[in-house]
Amino acid sequence: MEIISKKYINAIFTMDSAFYFHNLTDVIPNKITLATKRNALRIKDNKITQVFTSEKLFEIGKTQIVVEGATINIYDKERMLIELIRNRNKMAFDYYKEIISNYRKLVNDLHLNKIEEYIELFPNEEHIYEILQKEVF
Numbered sequence: 135m136e137i138i139s140k141k142y143i144n145a146i147f148t149m150d151s152a153f154y155f156h157n158l159t160d161v162i163p164n165k166i167t168l169a170t171k172r173n174a175l176r177i178k179d180n181k182i183t184q185v186f187t188s189e190k191l192f193e194i195g196k197t198q199i200v201v202e203g204a205t206i207n208i209y210d211k212e213r214m215l216i217e218l219i220r221n222r223n224k225m226a227f228d229y230y231k232e233i234i235s236n237y238r239k240l241v242n243d244l245h246l247n248k249i250e251e252y253i254e255l256f257p258n259e260e261h262i263y264e265i266l267q268k269e270v271f
Contacts, residue, residue, distance in 0.1 A: 135201045135202045135203075135204040135206055136202075136203065136204035138166060138168075138182070138206075139204055139205065139206045139207065142168055142170075142177065142182075144170065144171070144174070145168035145169065145170050145174075145177075145184075145207065146168065146169045146170075146192075146196055146207045146208060146209055147166070147167065147168060147169075147206055147207065147208040147209070148167050148168065148169040148185055148208075148209050148214070148217065149167040149183075149185065149214075149217060149221065150163035150165075150167050151163050151166050151167045151168075151208075152167070152208050152209050152214050152217075153214060153218070153233055155199065155201050155206075155208060156208075156211050156214060157236075158211070158214070158233045158236045158237065159229065159232055159233055159236070161229060161232075165180075165181055165182060165183045166181060166182045166183070167182075167183045167184075167185060168182055168183070168184055168185065169184075169185045169186075169187045169192065169209070170184055170185070170186060170187065170192075171186070171187060171188075171189060171192050172186045172187060172188055172189065174186070190255065191255060191256065194209075194213055194252055194255060195209045195210045195212060195213025195214075195248070195252060196208075196209060196210075196213075197209070197210045210248070211237075211240075211244060212244055212245055212248040212249045212252060213252055215237055215244070215249065215266070215270070216249070216252055216253060216256060216262060218230070218233055218234070218237075219262050219265045219266060219269075220256070220258075220262065222265075234269050234270065237270050238270055241270060241271060249266070253266075
């Protein structure tokens with residue numbers, strides 16, 4: 135983790151990696167998933183999946199946590215809940231359900247105002263909000 139976070143200093147851990155590091159799943163990711171700005175250089179490492187993100191959305195929910203002794207940039211749980219909803223059709227159903235179930239267990243620990251602020255910045259905000267209401271709250 136330390137090498138990756140130092141080598142890709144501007145990247146942010148997201149998707150499968152973030153779900154795992156936030157203890158929302160026990161599935162160890164095959165690859166590290168990093169978000170970068172849309173204009174960033176392509177990462178040429180077969181152990182890393184790169185997700186290009188617009189400038190507008192890149193910094194939303196960025197935080198730092200310590201993993202295996204290394205401080206890493208990672209999206210917070212609130213941002214990852216939105217990413218989970220946005221990408222649910224690209225995931226295995228059982229994997230999605232496991233993560234949603236874990237979000238339900240910690241719903242009282244989430245910052246709802248953050249989620250509302252974040253949703254407003256994403257395309258299809260009404261659709262995301264509707265799914266959140268049905269599946270999490």
